[in-house]
Amino acid sequence: MDVFAGVDVGNRTTEVAVATSDGRFLASAMVPTTGIKGTRSSAKGIVDGLARALSGLGPVTLREIVLCETAPVVFNAAVVPQEDLALLTSHVLAHNPDTPGGAGVASGRAARLGTLAEAGGAGGPVIALVDRDVSFGEAAARINDAVGRGAKVVGVAMEADEAVLLWNRLGRKVPVIDEVRGLSRIADGTAMAVEVAPEGGRLAALTDPFALAELIDHDDADELRGIALTLTELRSGVVVKAEHGMQVQPNHLVIQTAAGDDVRIRLDEGAGAVNRLAASVLPARSVRVGLGGSIQSPFPALEETFQDAASVVVRDMFAVDAWYQAGASGRGTVRQGGIGLSAAMSDEGRLFGRLAADLRASLDCKVLTLGREAQQMVRGALTTPRLRAPCVIADIGAGSIDLVLYAGGAPQATIELSGAGDLVDAMLGQALGIADLDLVERLKRHPVGRVERRGIIRLQNGAPVRDDRAACADLVGKAVLVTPDAIVPLAADAEPAEIVAERRRCKEDVIVTNLLRGFARLPIESARIHVALVGGGACDDELVMLAREALGRLGVTVGRANVRGTEGPRNCVATGLVLSRLAMQP
Secondary structure, X not given: OEEEEEEEEXXXXXXXXXXXXXXXXXXXXXXEOOOOOOOHHHHHHHHHHHHHXXXXXXXXXXXXXXXXXXXXXXXXXXXXXXXXXXXXXXXXXXXXXXXXXXXXXXXXXXXXXXXXXXXXXXXXXXXXXXXXXXXXXXXXXXXXXXXXXXXXXXXXXXXXXXXHHHHHOOOOOOOEEOOOOOHHHOOOOOEEEEEXXXXXXXXXXXXXXXXXXXXXOOOOHHHHHHHHHHOXXXXXXXXXXXXXXXXXXXXXXXXXXXXXXEEEEEHHHOHHHHHHHHHHHOOEEEEEEEEOOEEEOOXXXXXXXXXXXXXXXXXXXXXXXXXXXEEOOOOOEEEEEEEEEEEEEEOOOOOHHHHHXXXXXXXXXXXXXXXXXHHHHHHHHOOOOOOXXXXXXXXXXXXXXXXXXXXXXXXXXXXXXXXXXXXXXXXXXXXXXXOOHHHHHHHHHOOEEEEEEOOEEEEOOOOEEEOHHHOOHHHOXXXXXXXXXXXXXXXXXXXXXXXXXXXXXXXXXXXXXXXXXXXXXXXXXOOOOEEEEEOHHHHOHXXXXXXXXXXXXXXXXXXXXXXXXXXXXXXXXXXXXXXXXXXXXX
């Protein structure tokens, strides 16, 4: 039996629909996309998808593959800091150790144990510095002795993980922060501040630029804004006054226009200002960011994919305010104001021809390119029962959100918006400090909870459930991700409610904002219009709810497509390709 296949290569998944020449759909399949969509590296994913779809059909002959007429587009996502962190990490020496001692805020001049008595004689408050080679017992004895001689010890910073042990032995209780790396960089007499929040609390003084300026005797609170932001939501921190001032440098976005001119904007002006600039100059040649004093691309995939930089066109760009996390000298990470960026870049079709040639050679069958993706998406979506025109098909993918307005006949308008699932992943991973994007992808879709006792998980909605997979004693008290395949422990101090709130915020800021951005550009004449969600994002229940709430306020009816009445919101373009090919037959 002869068959042909429609193949849709997405940024994350490749979908296949197999049918006979008389219009019978036989099979569907979905596999991960290999390499970059539309490039030669994506051929393997296409072959894998075809093999999976054909595997259960018995003896069949694949005569033809149908692809969309498309130019490969690299959709990139990244989160970058608003300000240069290189200097920040030399001033924020420690933060958020698991077991600080005491609570409170203190500031004074740094003094090592050997100079405490001398510092005390000067009459000013001091922060005692305890090097790693000094035991907590010896340190406590020497601090107590210095206090007895008149030293005004108001806080302690120590390298070893012994804050509680030292604090318990102090005659005068002061905040103690341990695990402070780089203590040797602090010279005696340096102005510094320490703060430990009460159990369950967050820093207050060190996160307030005015209070921080007063604590370390710094003239310009504006220069401390970035440092204050790094400590947001942490429980403890140490800040020293830099020898030559707090010269935090703002990072810049640099867009090279089609005419070859560079236009710049400071990232700390916020995502709204970045988006307004992008809208005024796109399409452009390149997008770069000033990081750490150098100008570089935030999207490494661009260089890996398009060897001929002169052929690249930046078609769309989207920015959103985000958190940026980066390693610091102390334990864990610091949080800094950041910008999430997504860009759509294309070489206008040069690479796609090579992909088609590779497929013809490796599969020994015809490869037909047929119609733009928007046309195929409409054909596939209209197989959804009860969906009628006028309608908008909204494809929420990994790299982009594509909107197609259809009122009968041909699509009336098509909008391709950079910024979708991958940008949500990047922002959520940065906000929660999770580098494993596969874990972030699962976290984006599945419920979280806390293991209350062995085998009992209280989910994010407050409901307790029994799950024998959570019977391990090591999981008790921890936040976990609950998936059909596994119970995955998350950060020890993570709160399920905070995780869910961050997840929703990222989805709203990226997906919902982009949907509304696109709808504002569509020439919609009637509020009585259907919106059919397709693509991977349409499989996310929480995301569908957020989209329905936002678009519902515009008076439209929002639902998920059910392609062919069997496939749900997936396989839309692949099905459309099959239907287009069938329509060509006599």
